[in-house]
Amino acid sequence: MMEFLSYGFFQRALFAGVFVAVACALLGVFLILRRDSMIGHGLAHVTFAGVAIGLMLQIVPLFTALILAVLTGLIIMKVKEKAGLYGDTAIAIFSSTGFAVGILLVSLSQDFSVDLFAYLFGDILAIETFEVWLSVALALAVVFVVLRYYHPFMFLTFDRESAMASGVKVKRLDMLLTILTAITVVLGMKVVGILLVAALLVIPAAAGLQLAASFKLAMAISAVVALFSVIGGLFLSFYGDLPASATIVLLAFSAFFLFYIIKGQKRG
């Protein structure tokens, strides 16, 4: 029954997936409560161009995607602030532009379309050892920063004005959250693919928010749901010969749906 654990490719996928799942889950709670759920989706589209650039220049696509996602995240933040655009408008503008650039690059250089397919739909079972260590290191960094700034992040998410009046450096923390989101999106892209990465950021956190009475509990439930989805999804993928990205996201959705029903009954 546990034979899958003896395969190197499965061990690598499981190891990277677990860390990335926790990073996504913790950050997702802040994104949802800041009404910023779509930023993951938007930055994921931009990473498509980043991956295409990486493949074109024969640089590790994870690096180019990371740089482009961080830069775009910061630009979206500035545009929202300076141009007075609604958050979702700025995200829509930059995500579609990023995706358009990706499509253009693919059409100009058709020899990497197969590689790109793996980034679009995710192929965690094919993750390289180098990518595993990079993912684990970045995921750990994200988790560390989120936990280190847990209280000021929570304060500015809950009551921005009071946080500012208490000396919390809200603009710096906004920037930090944007950078963490961009990193997490790129990590999630490797696990479930560009098209489904927003799900990994949002669904476990949304599930946690259904039942939690405190912020800590919301983050804990979110992390458990994310771990359950990634571990269970990989297991189902292996035995059912199914795409791992789809099984991971569908398991996360099942948990969300279950918690949603439980919450409804509690209120009922």
Added chain:
Amino acid sequence: MESLVSVEGVSFRFGHHQVLNDIVLSIYSGDFLGILGPNGSGKTTLLKIILGLLKPSQGRVLLMQKSQHDFTEWGKIGYVPQNATHIDPYFPVSVQEVVAMGIKSLAPSERVAKAGEAQAIQEALKHVGMESHRTRRIGQLSGGQQQRVFIARAIVNRPRILFLDEPTTGVDAQTQEQFYDMLARINQDEKITIVLVTHEIGIINKHITKVACLNQSLIYHGSHGEFCSSQAFKELLEGGHHLVSHRH
């Protein structure tokens, strides 16, 4: 008496609209100051300028003798914003976590030891009579109870001065009365200076010791007793504001 806040010739424009005009005001240690004035008189704007949330078009503010730029001891200032209770009722944060935000978000140089933080949270909740609710979600509380929790968050660092902006909007008269009694206790027992922005001059009348009456310009600043016989007070009443009389 020590000046905690000095507002020096502050003006503020929003587009072509002059919101505040050359305000000069000092707030001293121990004051229970009511900033009064009709809607749109610039009270909230002045408060936000004092707290550094808005930049004045002209003039400057000193906090505890330091310019806002050089001021770092934000734990010495407490703030309860307008509409503080207009929160997302499903936001997953417990009463204890709300109060903890105030103390655990300070810069490392201002923070106390972890055990001291837990005790400070406990004491702040006790001051506002909410210690038995500490594990409840904030959204499950009534508006009056939520407001008490926000006061607890604002006083958890034992600030020297506490600012409140229209703190009892939408709260019934009896709860308002209890709320202002609680503020008076905090002012007298804890020696915390209180600055209260309100357009309701009646209910706070028995507690405030000083008044700053604002209508774009500062039209009165002085003791509460003299304010009641001043022209500014009569004008305020003529503007439709009601006085509820209390014994001192």
